[in-house]
Amino acid sequence: MKELKRVVAIHDISGFGKCSLTVALPVISAAGIETAVLPAAVLSTHTGGFTGFTYRDLTEDIQPIADHWKSLGIGFDAIYTGFLGSFEQLDLISRFFDTFKTSGNLILVDPVMADNGELYKIFTPEFAAGMSRLCRKADMIVPNLTEAALLLGESCKPGPYDEKYISELLKKLSALGPKQVVLTGVFFNEKELGAAAYDAETGEITCSFENRVPGYYHGTGDVFGSALLAAVMNGFPLSEATGIAVRFTASAIRKTAAAGTDIRFGVNFEQSIPEFLKDLGIIPDIMQTAADSNM
Numbered sequence: 001m002k003e004l005k006r007v008v009a010i011h012d013i014s015g016f017g018k019c020s021l022t023v024a025l026p027v028i029s030a031a032g033i034e035t036a037v038l039p040a041a042v043l044s045t046h047t048g049g050f051t052g053f054t055y056r057d058l059t060e061d062i063q064p065i066a067d068h069w070k071s072l073g074i075g076f077d078a079i080y081t082g083f084l085g086s087f088e089q090l091d092l093i094s095r096f097f098d099t100f101k102t103s104g105n106l107i108l109v110d111p112v113m114a115d116n117g118e119l120y121k122i123f124t125p126e127f128a129a130g131m132s133r134l135c136r137k138a139d140m141i142v143p144n145l146t147e148a149a150l151l152l153g154e155s156c157k158p159g160p161y162d163e164k165y166i167s168e169l170l171k172k173l174s175a176l177g178p179k180q181v182v183l184t185g186v187f188f189n190e191k192e193l194g195a196a197a198y199d200a201e202t203g204e205i206t207c208s209f210e211n212r213v214p215g216y217y218h219g220t221g222d223v224f225g226s227a228l229l230a231a232v233m234n235g236f237p238l239s240e241a242t243g244i245a246v247r248f249t250a251s252a253i254r255k256t257a258a259a260g261t262d263i264r265f266g267v268n269f270e271q272s273i274p275e276f277l278k279d280l281g282i283i284p285d286i287m288q289t290a291a292d293s294n295m
């Protein structure tokens with residue numbers, strides 16, 4: 001048996017409202033990848049749509065945690081960052097990258113800071129500029145269209161988009177530094193929604209779409225990013241990993257919509273895990289059939 005691949009996920013923990021670490025840990029682990037966590041902050045809920053949430057900033061813990069891991073000789077096949085808890089954390093995470101980057105590992109930055117044309121209320125334009133600097137050190141980034149515009153210092157365009165706009169955006173984002181860029185929230189018509197992936201080494205651009213489910217569901221960026229990384233760590237090329245992540249996220253959204261769950265609570269990714277593992281080739285069809293018949 002080969003040794004497990006190991007990822008470190010650096011995001012907040014929102015105790016309620018599935019997103020960030022409460023998504024990354026189960027999704028990546030289920031895909032057979034060891035997942036260490038470095039919590040950037042602890043909140044009672046995520047900040048999208050809830051009021052009165054508690055917020056414990058863990059900025060001061062980041063360097064001691066990194067130092068301890070370094071002293072133990074721990075390494076990672078991938079470093080995956082998402083929501084960060086303060087402006088100062090951008091520098092600390094940049095140092096973390098310097099410490100734990102190797103020639104063979106992957107730095108995936110999800111520049112979580114905005115959606116639907118707006119910066120999340122807790123972040124400032126300075127944070128967006130700092131996030132853009134952090135993205136320069138990444139091998140792969142996974143922004144949504146609002147974040148992409150902010151990273152480039154451009155104004156955010158409403159969709160539907162066309163292929164020219166998306167391919168130019170992908171190439172400009174890659175020119176910041178990351179060789180691989182996956183853009184989420186891409187749509188060319190009102191019926192379908194998905195993601196576009198660019199690999200600067202091959203020059204290949206591919207899109208993956210699923211039927212759009214009306215409404216805005218929280219935490220889907222984290223479901224997508226975690227599934228994308230899990231697929232890449234399982235050896236899938238970027239284009240196929242993007243398709244797997246789009247299918248998993250859409251499946252979780254469909255289940256949540258069908259149940260009529262409060263959209264702030266996060267999506268039902270848990271019951272889409274059997275399909276996801278089948279897509280990854282980890283469980284055979286026969287187990288999928290058994291899982292389907294239990295639904």
Ligand code: PXL
Nearest residue numbers: 012019020046047048083219
């Ligand atoms: O899913 C992104 C996210 C992660 N963590 C926290 C958030 C959000 C989005 O609002 O508030 C705390």
